[in-house]
Amino acid sequence: QVQFVESGGGLVQSGGSLRLSCAASGFALDVYPIGWFRQAPGKEREGVSCIRLSDGTTHVADSVKGRFTISRDNVKNMVYLQMDSLKPEDTAVYYCGIDVSKRDCSYFNRWGYDYWGQGTQVTVSS
Numbered sequence: 001q002v003q004f005v006e007s008g009g010g011l012v013q014s015g016g017s018l019r020l021s022c023a024a025s026g027f028a029l030d031v032y033p034i035g036w037f038r039q040a041p042g043k044e045r046e047g048v049s050c051i052r053l054s055d056g057t058t059h060v061a062d063s064v065k066g067r068f069t070i071s072r073d074n075v076k077n078m079v080y081l082q083m084d085s086l087k088p089e090d091t092a093v094y095y096c097g098i099d100v101s102k103r104d105c106s107y108f109n110r111w112g113y114d115y116w117g118q119g120t121q122v123t124v125s126s
Contacts, residue, residue, distance in 0.1 A: 002026040004096050004117030011123045016086050020120060022079040022096035030054045032100065034079050035108045036070065038092035050105035051079055059105040086124045093119040
């Protein structure tokens with residue numbers, strides 16, 4: 001079965017860093033790119049970043065560009081999101097998942113996710 005497990009969230013002060021991990025399984029990881037999105041109370045879901053594991057192609061949202069970096073470990077079937085210079089507005093639950101209709105990251109902010117995990121809470125204090 002398709003499964004995603006997010007981890008690495010926590011409470012951090014403004015300007016701090018966190019590294020989120022996404023363990024993916026149950027599907028062809030060489031076919032479907034994996035995206036990170038976040039959800040905060042009262043806000044619309046926001047795509048954060050995306051990576052195509054087959055060739056390492058990446059995209060990041062303008063709101064986190066220069067601060068967040070997505071990476072992969074194909075041997076471990078893991079995707080990571082390194083978050084630096086965190087701001088209070090980054091506070092949200094972060095999820096990783098796939099849209100089965102997508103084969104690249106070109107429109108990752110418009111994805112309709114079909115599978116995702118339980119999420120991991122990121123809280124940034126001011």
